[in-house]
Amino acid sequence: xxxxxxxxxxxxxxxxxxxxxxxxxxxxxxxxxxxxxxxxxxxxxxxxxxxxxxxxxxxxxxxxxxxxxxxxxxxxxxxxxxxxxxxxxxxxxxxxxxxxxxxxxxxxxxxxxxxxxxxxxxxxxxxxxxxxxxxxxxxxxxxxxxxxxxxxxxxxxxxxxxxxxxxxxxxxxxxxxxxxxxxxxxxxxxxxxxxxxxxxxxxxxxxxxxxxxxxxxxxxxxxxxxxxxxxxxxxxxxxxxxxxxxxxxxxxxxxxxxxxxxxxxxxxxxxxxxxxxxxxxxxxxxxxxxxxxxxxxxxxxxx
Amino acid sequence: xxxxxxxxxxxxxxxxxxxxxxxxxxxxxxxxxxxxxxxxxxxxxxxxxxxxxxxxxxxxxxxxxxxxxxxxxxxxxxxxxxxxxxxxxxxxxxxxxxxxxxxxxxxxxxxxxxxxxxxxxxxxxxxxxxxxxxxxxxxxxxxxxxxxxxxxxxxxxxxxxxxxxxxxxxxxxxxxxxxxxxxxxxxxxxxxxxxxxxxxxxxxxxxxxxxxxxxxxxxxxxxxxxxxxxxxxxxxxxxxxxxxxxxxxxxxxxxxxxxxxxxxxxxxxxxxxxxxxxxxxxxxxxxxxxxxxxxxxxxxxxxxxxxxxxxxxxxxxxxxxxxxxxxxxxxxxxxxxxxxxxxxxxxxxxxxxxxxxxxxxxxxxxxxxxxxxxxxxxxxxxxxxxxxxxxx
Numbered sequence: 001x002x003x004x005x006x007x008x009x010x011x012x013x014x015x016x017x018x019x020x021x022x023x024x025x026x027x028x029x030x031x032x033x034x035x036x037x038x039x040x041x042x043x044x045x046x047x048x049x050x051x052x053x054x055x056x057x058x059x060x061x062x063x064x065x066x067x068x069x070x071x072x073x074x075x076x077x078x079x080x081x082x083x084x085x086x087x088x089x090x091x092x093x094x095x096x097x098x099x100x101x102x103x104x105x106x107x108x109x110x111x112x113x114x115x116x117x118x119x120x121x122x123x124x125x126x127x128x129x130x131x132x133x134x135x136x137x138x139x140x141x142x143x144x145x146x147x148x149x150x151x152x153x154x155x156x157x158x159x160x161x162x163x164x165x166x167x168x169x170x171x172x173x174x175x176x177x178x179x180x181x182x183x184x185x186x187x188x189x190x191x192x193x194x195x196x197x198x199x200x201x202x203x204x205x206x207x208x209x210x211x212x213x214x215x216x217x218x219x220x221x222x223x224x225x226x227x228x229x230x231x232x233x234x235x236x237x238x239x240x241x242x243x244x245x246x247x248x249x250x251x252x253x254x255x256x257x258x259x260x261x262x263x264x265x266x267x268x269x270x271x272x273x274x275x276x277x278x279x280x281x282x283x284x285x286x287x288x289x290x291x292x293x294x295x296x297x298x299x300x301x302x303x
Numbered sequence: 304x305x306x307x308x309x310x311x312x313x314x315x316x317x318x319x320x321x322x323x324x325x326x327x328x329x330x331x332x333x334x335x336x337x338x339x340x341x342x343x344x345x346x347x348x349x350x351x352x353x354x355x356x357x358x359x360x361x362x363x364x365x366x367x368x369x370x371x372x373x374x375x376x377x378x379x380x381x382x383x384x385x386x387x388x389x390x391x392x393x394x395x396x397x398x399x400x401x402x403x404x405x406x407x408x409x410x411x412x413x414x415x416x417x418x419x420x421x422x423x424x425x426x427x428x429x430x431x432x433x434x435x436x437x438x439x440x441x442x443x444x445x446x447x448x449x450x451x452x453x454x455x456x457x458x459x460x461x462x463x464x465x466x467x468x469x470x471x472x473x474x475x476x477x478x479x480x481x482x483x484x485x486x487x488x489x490x491x492x493x494x495x496x497x498x499x500x501x502x503x504x505x506x507x508x509x510x511x512x513x514x515x516x517x518x519x520x521x522x523x524x525x526x527x528x529x530x531x532x533x534x535x536x537x538x539x540x541x542x543x544x545x546x547x548x549x550x551x552x553x554x555x556x557x558x559x560x561x562x563x564x565x566x567x568x569x570x571x572x573x574x575x576x577x578x579x580x581x582x583x584x585x586x587x588x589x590x591x592x593x594x595x596x597x598x599x600x601x602x603x604x605x606x607x608x609x610x611x612x613x614x615x616x617x618x619x620x621x622x623x624x625x626x627x628x629x630x631x632x633x634x635x636x637x638x639x640x641x642x643x644x645x646x647x648x649x650x651x652x653x654x655x656x657x658x659x660x661x662x663x664x665x666x667x668x669x670x671x672x673x674x675x676x677x678x679x680x681x682x683x684x685x686x687x688x689x690x691x692x693x694x695x
Contacts, residue, residue: 134541
């Protein structure tokens with residue numbers, strides 16, 4: 001297999017994990033909360049395209065919209081659900097300790113998942129989402145499905161957009177201030193609720209983006225479909241440095257790259273255990289650099 | 304005082320055991336009415352109920368009407384054990400358990416410990432029977448290995464496939480069973496060559512690396528044996544076709560049905576084995592009549608071929624009970640073990656004292672062209688798969 005082909009495969013899987021990690025890191029940055037409901041928000045966004053039914057066949061309703069309406073619809077659904085979670089659940093836990101908030105997010109994730117279970121049953125349903133993206137295109141001699149190329153481009157675009165937003169706009173400044181020192185930021189006039197709500201909305205929109213990619217790539221709507229990405233995203237956030245957005249993205253790419261490389265290079269007998277090697281590498285990173293690859297300012301333990 | 308005690312002792316003899324009630328014949332369904340296994344158990348149960356109704360309308364079994372009791376396993380293994388005990392308590396002479404070895408075993412083991420015969424309604428692992436439960440346990444379906452072997456032999460002999468690629472989804476025993484059967488058959492096909500193999504996880508969002516490996520082969524393989532099941536196999540098929548790989552795609556019965564085909568529009572060159580066709584075009588008109596009857600009873604045609612084993616299960620059990628003249632476990636098991644190529648609506652069924660499952664079966668080959676599945680052929684493997692190959 002050509003190195004270029006492997007590189008594209010690694011980049012596209014890494015982009016998916018990086019988007020997930022961004023969603024987690026955004027909320028962690030402002031609230032010190034690891035949002036374990038993120039995976040279920042992803043699943044919700046895909047099911048938002050279907051009409052509730054427990055049949056084996058999916059009844060596609062919003063999924064039939066043309067792409068320029070479909071994509072904003074999913075992003076808005078994701079942002080909307082996320083903001084709703086903020087209003088209903090996380091706002092009550094604003095001043096509790098992080099462990100309590102984490103448990104609350106777990107519970108919220110369960111509620112969302114079982115709500116979907118009630119409406120759709122646990123049988124995975126097949127959907128055809130953005131089928132035009134399944135065509136292969138040839139880039140620099142490597143054959144890559146259009147969807148993967150778009151994933152990479154979207155991730156780069158999102159990163160650039162977020163960086164501009166955080167560094168150049170007032171709101172971004174407020175978010176960064178809140179992430180560094182929430183209490184001081186409030187004292188200096190930053191509207192806490194607004195900042196947090198925007199963080200949730202962005203995180204929810206990112207979940208929507210992941211839902212579109214996963215739905216289009218796998219052709220399946222499954223109530224546990226966000227769990228795998230959520231786990232990888234969480235790990236990426238941790239090894240990238242809790243609170244560092246750049247670290248989360250970098251770690252996401254590294255995780256995707258190592259999973260792809262191992263799949264491509266391991267001998268056949270060992271390939272089934274590829275994930276064991278990936279997580280082994282994660283453990284090594286945490287042993288030698290517990291604060292993460294790129295730690296945010298203020299997160300290092302000061303004796 | 305002594306007289307009172309003697310009288311009391313005498314009356315206790317009148318209280319017989321609650322279990323063995325010779326006045327009723329009871330089938331107990333210790334299956335999933337809720338949770339994800341319900342999607343697989345319920346259709347087979349509905350088919351079983353059709354057969355039970357047919358027998359009752361024809362006069363019943365041993366002159367008695369068959370009664371049905373149920374207990375929900377809730378797709379949970381601990382609840383499964385409770386469900387098994389519950390149906391036996393309600394007088395079940397036959398305990399029907401879930402369509403998967405792991406989820407059905409707790410109830411089956413409960414039945415086994417109480418000496419009651421159990422039937423996995425459609426489990427396809429070799430463990431669903433003597434090997435994983437005990438000597439009174441059976442499975443109503445056909446081993447996964449037979450599916451892999453059937454596709455290998457059929458594609459070789461009928462489609463002249465010579466180069467094969469093996470792609471295994473390591474998630475369940477069912478998937479590994481399909482590939483075990485494929486591995487056993489392939490060396491017996493003289494010119495067949497395995498040009499490569501790979502594995503993936505059912506939940507992998509992307510199998511790009513696996514696809515790149517197939518693309519890197521000097522020539523596209525004639526056939527790709529995909530040992531996978533819902534939902535991962537849909538994703539795999541979609542990505543394989545999206546990458547421009549047009550090889551014949553062979554699967555197990557887990558890919559039967561058209562309910563998932565909206566994910567891969569205009570799919571072609573895709574083949575699965577099925578015990579009968581759910582599309583109304585089976586060469587056996589009785590199968591088509593059954594599909595119609597199922598549609599009338601439940602409101603929709605069967606989604607997959609996994610409804611059929613439910614019907615076969617009641618059919619063979621009832622025949623064994625008639626021949627034994629009793630529902631007593633040992634007698635019924637003995638009659639079942641005598642069945643050699645016993646004709647059923649969906650093909651011959653054989654049970655032996657060593658194997659309470661099918662290691663050879665007549666399969667319909669369902670081929671999909673342009674998104675339309677239809678029966679293209681029928682195939683039975685040339686010899687049954689030996690136990691050693693199954694127990695790998």
